[in-house]
Amino acid sequence: MSALGAVKGFGVTFAHMFRKTVTTKYPFETPVTAPRYHGRHILNRHPDGLEKCIGCELCAWACPADAIYVEGADNTEEARFSPGERYAATYQINYARCIFCGLCIEACPTRSLTMSNEYELARDSRKDLIFTKEQLLAPLLPGMEQPPHEMYLGETEKDYYVGALTNPGTSAGAERAPWSDRETADGSGATA
Amino acid sequence: MGIEEKLPSGILLTSVEKLVNWTRKTSTWGATFGLACCAIEMMAAGAPHYDLGRWGMEVFRASPRQADLMIVAGRVSQKMAPVLRQIYDQMAEPRWVLSMGVCASSGGMFNNYAIVQGVDHVVPVDMYLPGCPPRPEMLIDAILKLREKIMQEPLGANGRKMLEARKARGDVPVVAPGSMPSSYRSDSAKRVEWTQAVKEGREEQLRIEKWMQEQRHLQAGGRW
Numbered sequence: 262m263s264a265l266g267a268v269k270g271f272g273v274t275f276a277h278m279f280r281k282t283v284t285t286k287y288p289f290e291t292p293v294t295a296p297r298y299h300g301r302h303i304l305n306r307h308p309d310g311l312e313k314c315i316g317c318e319l320c321a322w323a324c325p326a327d328a329i330y331v332e333g334a335d336n337t338e339e340a341r342f343s344p345g346e347r348y349a350a351t352y353q354i355n356y357a358r359c360i361f362c363g364l365c366i367e368a369c370p371t372r373s374l375t376m377s378n379e380y381e382l383a384r385d386s387r388k389d390l391i392f393t394k395e396q397l398l399a400p401l402l403p404g405m406e407q408p409p410h411e412m413y414l415g416e417t418e419k420d421y422y423v424g425a426l427t428n429p430g431t432s433a434g435a436e437r438a439p440w441s442d443r444e445t446a447d448g449s450g451a452t453a
Numbered sequence: 454m455g456i457e458e459k460l461p462s463g464i465l466l467t468s469v470e471k472l473v474n475w476t477r478k479t480s481t482w483g484a485t486f487g488l489a490c491c492a493i494e495m496m497a498a499g500a501p502h503y504d505l506g507r508w509g510m511e512v513f514r515a516s517p518r519q520a521d522l523m524i525v526a527g528r529v530s531q532k533m534a535p536v537l538r539q540i541y542d543q544m545a546e547p548r549w550v551l552s553m554g555v556c557a558s559s560g561g562m563f564n565n566y567a568i569v570q571g572v573d574h575v576v577p578v579d580m581y582l583p584g585c586p587p588r589p590e591m592l593i594d595a596i597l598k599l600r601e602k603i604m605q606e607p608l609g610a611n612g613r614k615m616l617e618a619r620k621a622r623g624d625v626p627v628v629a630p631g632s633m634p635s636s637y638r639s640d641s642a643k644r645v646e647w648t649q650a651v652k653e654g655r656e657e658q659l660r661i662e663k664w665m666q667e668q669r670h671l672q673a674g675g676r677w
Contacts, residue, residue: 284504287590288597288635303661326555326562357559357571360585377664381634383582383595385602387559387571389632390581396657400665 294378299361301379302354304397305372307421309413310405312342312398313373316349320365320374328358329365340409344418352394357387371422470608477521477547478603480509481596484520484544486537489527491554491586498589508596517543522599523576524592528556529569541576549603551595552578555585580631594635601638602631627651634660 285292294300305313316333334350342348365374384390401407414420487495498505505511514520517540529537541550552572555561558581560570572578579602582595605626607616619625628651637643643663650659 283502284507285502285590287503287593288639291636292590301660327564355559356555356583357581358555358561359583360555360562362585377661379660379664380584380588380591381594381636382584383580383591383598383631385580385598385631387573387581390558390583392657398658400655400658400662 294380296378298378298380299363300377301356301382302365302392302397303375303377303399304352304394305375305399306401306405307344307414308404310401310410311344311408311412311421312348313371314349314352315343315345315371315373316347316352317370319368319370323364323368324359325362325364326358326360328355328360329353330355341411342408344412344414344421349394352397353391354397355391356382357390470612471604473608474604474606477606478600481522481549481600481603482520483510483513484517484523484540485513485515486523486540487526488529488533489554489556489586491526491557494586494589495524495526495553495592498592503589503593505593505596508600510596517541518545520544521547522549522551522596524551524553525557525572525576525578526553526586528554528561528563529572529575530567531569534569534575537572538575549579549599550576551580551582551599553582553592553595554587555583558583561585597635597638598631598633601633605630 307313316331318331318333321327321329321331330351330353331349332351333347336342336346336348361376363376366376369375382390406413412418412421487493497503499511499513510522517523521544523541523544525537541548550572552558556563556568557572558578560568562585564570569575580595580599582591584591587595607613628648633644633647637647646659647656650656
């Protein structure tokens with residue numbers, strides 16, 4: 262073992278001082294997740310503020326962890342929450358059970374349920390981890406009105422669903438890429 | 454929890470409480486308790502890329518007697534439950550438990566006879582962290598929230614009495630300790646926004662709003 266060996270060894274250690282730091286600055290700088298990262302859910306709204314959820318419970322059926330609880334109810338002329346017949350009177354996602362697999366998103370027929378990339382969900386009680394409809398619903402954007410109210414976008418619910426692809430409301434995750442339009446007949450993106 | 458329980462009233466003041474809590478919250482050493490896939494993320498959080506050493510807790514002690522924080526990372530089977538309890542009992546007070554991942558928090562998708570439906574059936578849990586498995590940032594977020602909670606802990610019997618009195622007066626912080634996301638708490642502008650949103654009861658909407666603002670394909674009519 263020569264003295265040169267020791268110098269060589271320390272040289273490796275010393276060289277690390279000039280390397281780039283790999284450590285992320287997490288709480289001060291939030292990292293950009295993958296665009297389709299499975300995070301916290303959002304219950305979306307139509308462009309006039311009506312809820313997209315129709316209370317069909319398909320998300321609850323698809324959920325492998327039984328984390329979703331939905332109670333549907335009938336829309337009436339006096340109190341309309343979503344276009345069409347039914348809406349979700351109760352909607353809960355238990356984040357103490359949810360495994361963020363996204364099967365509920367795939368099951369949703371109206372693109373009501375989508376996922377955001379938010380992940381800072383830790384809480385100190387299991388009760389706080391059950392998110393209710395009020396917490397899950399998307400915020401009201403300009404031009405939206407808090408339901409219950411009339412259908413503003415047309416006479417029947419069909420006016421909401423036909424052409425909905427070109428006007429997704431707040432559906433994060435239901436938006437269409439430029440190349441998607443090529444797949445439709447007239448190139449408008451609408452499926453009539 | 455220790456000698457402070459025996460001290461007469463009037464000795465420990467609020468500033469001492471703060472000092473003690475500060476010494477407790479900084480460098481909470483974790484007890485090694487990786488049980489499943491969450492442990493991989495826990496190890497990743499301890500490694501240089503995420504570096505729990507920034508908060509003085511990169512050492513996961515093999516002996517529970519040297520540890521302050523037990524991160525239950527993974528599903529706890531019925532057979533593992535007594536072991537878990539023993540490790541917890543061997544830890545010196547003050548001690549905290551972080552239930553990492555949905556399996557530890559509630560059983561997750563394993564709703565069956567083999568898995569304990571939430572580690573809080575066995576030990577008291579201070580912070581629940583959902584996710585399957587949670588990414589290292591989520592673990593860091595949970596740890597930071599727990600540190601915030603430790604900072605607010607009352608010291609000794611009199612400290613608890615004072616806290617009860619404050620609660621009875623309604624003198625509680627607007628944002629409950631350990632409920633604000635770490636990225637909001639570490640940014641002074643966002644912290645103010647979150648506090649305001651909590652007052653209005655719309656903090657979750659604020660979170661979605663902020664997220665949507667960052668998504669450029671949601672701008673300009675919902676197109677890319």
